[in-house]
Amino acid sequence: MSDVGRLAGVSHQTVSRVLNGSPRVRPETRQRVIAAMRELGYRPNSIARALATGRTKMLGVVGFDTTLYGPASVLFGIERAAHEEGYLMMVASLKALNRASVSDAIERLRVRGVDGILVIAPDLESADAVRRTPSDVPLVAAEAGPADVLSVVAVDQYAGAVSATRHLLDLGHQTVWHISGPSDWLETQERIDGWRATLESARSVPPPLLVGDWTARSGYDLGRRLAADRDVTAVFAANDQMALGVLRAMHEAGRAVPEQVSVVGFDDIPEAPFFTPSLTTVRQDFIEVGSRSLLALVRSIETGDRVVADSRVPTELVIRASTAVAPRFPAGTAVAR
Numbered sequence: 001m002s003d004v005g006r007l008a009g010v011s012h013q014t015v016s017r018v019l020n021g022s023p024r025v026r027p028e029t030r031q032r033v034i035a036a037m038r039e040l041g042y043r044p045n046s047i048a049r050a051l052a053t054g055r056t057k058m059l060g061v062v063g064f065d066t067t068l069y070g071p072a073s074v075l076f077g078i079e080r081a082a083h084e085e086g087y088l089m090m091v092a093s094l095k096a097l098n099r100a101s102v103s104d105a106i107e108r109l110r111v112r113g114v115d116g117i118l119v120i121a122p123d124l125e126s127a128d129a130v131r132r133t134p135s136d137v138p139l140v141a142a143e144a145g146p147a148d149v150l151s152v153v154a155v156d157q158y159a160g161a162v163s164a165t166r167h168l169l170d171l172g173h174q175t176v177w178h179i180s181g182p183s184d185w186l187e188t189q190e191r192i193d194g195w196r197a198t199l200e201s202a203r204s205v206p207p208p209l210l211v212g213d214w215t216a217r218s219g220y221d222l223g224r225r226l227a228a229d230r231d232v233t234a235v236f237a238a239n240d241q242m243a244l245g246v247l248r249a250m251h252e253a254g255r256a257v258p259e260q261v262s263v264v265g266f267d268d269i270p271e272a273p274f275f276t277p278s279l280t281t282v283r284q285d286f287i288e289v290g291s292r293s294l295l296a297l298v299r300s301i302e303t304g305d306r307v308v309a310d311s312r313v314p315t316e317l318v319i320r321a322s323t324a325v326a327p328r329f330p331a332g333t334a335v336a337r
Contacts, residue, residue, distance in 0.1 A: 003042070004033060007039065010033060056115055057086060058087065058113065059089050059117070059294075061118050062094070064095070069267055070143070074143055074289050076287070076290065077286055081293075090109060098129075106137075116297045121145040124185075135306050140152070140300065142289055148308065152310050153311045154289065154310075156312040157190035161198070163317040164195075165194065168236065175205065175207055176199060176207075178191075178236050180192050180210065181239065183211060210222045214241060219241065219243060219245025223247075223250060224249045227261075233327060234261070235264070238266050240281055243265030243322075259327065260327055265280070266282045277322045281317075283318050285314075288313050296309070
């Protein structure tokens with residue numbers, strides 16, 4: 001910094017202010033300093049800066065080893081927002097989400113000197129691990145988590161399930177069957193609650209819940225059971241992959257979608273418009289979840305406080321060709337002549 005200062009004709013303190021984006025430097029001085037840095041090939045030493053400021057500009061992210069569209073998209077949103085804020089990321093990707101593995105990952109990131117940690121915590125065990133984390137490290141949870149002890153940024157799963165179920169009821173379907181995600185996922189329960197509450201408010205008895213595992217295979221297997229019941233006219237699957245399995249099962253059983261059975265998914269994955277038929281689904285703004293999570297963590301780092309807040313990102317119902325007005329007479333219903 002002294003070399004840069006000599007070449008630019010300023011003090012090394014002025015060089016430091018330029019590096020830190022201080023508004024106390026005149027534009028022409030800033031330009032001279034930047035030009036000198038380029039001429040000398042100067043790059044700030046991150047280790048020296050960390051020693052001087054007490055911050056590494058490094059963030060830790062705890063996620064899990066998955067190709068699921070939602071968590072992967074949230075991670076992308078976090079990374080993009082971190083870059084815009086001038087932070088680098090260190091990711092601890094876990095093969096299994098449980099209390100021990102999440103706690104261990106958080107501790108490993110802490111000892112590496114990260115300024116704060118963001119946890120993608122979609123299930124009950126990981127949320128419980130986050131709850132037990134020492135309060136001296138800035139921490140934010142994405143997708144789900146214990147909103148009573150730290151900031152949580154998540155999609156409004158309940159409202160999304162309400163909109164999907166309401167859409168099918170408004171089309172004249174007497175009830176809506178639901179294929180949920182795994183029971184230990186927090187968002188699974190919120191979607192179940194939204195589905196059930198909407199049916200009950202419409203005075204429609206909720207059918208028995210079917211539990212899937214997010215995969216198209218589970219949607220297909222459960223879809224075959226539903227296809228065999230000729231009274232089934234509407235299905236709400238908790239993600240688009242399971243909805244894809246339902247579409248295949250209905251096709252093989254000769255149940256036309258949407259003429260005989262309407263199907264709604266959740267996520268709006270990029271392939272959803274290209275399903276046959278194109279899939280009506282609930283869009284989640286995963287990029288916004290990642291961005292809000294990162295900004296909440298940066299605020300916590302800057303204030304030095306673990307902020308407790310619950311930020312909900314709205315969903316959007318995207319109507320396509322897989323839903324239609326309920327058939328006047330469900331398949332298999334005897335019609336008087």
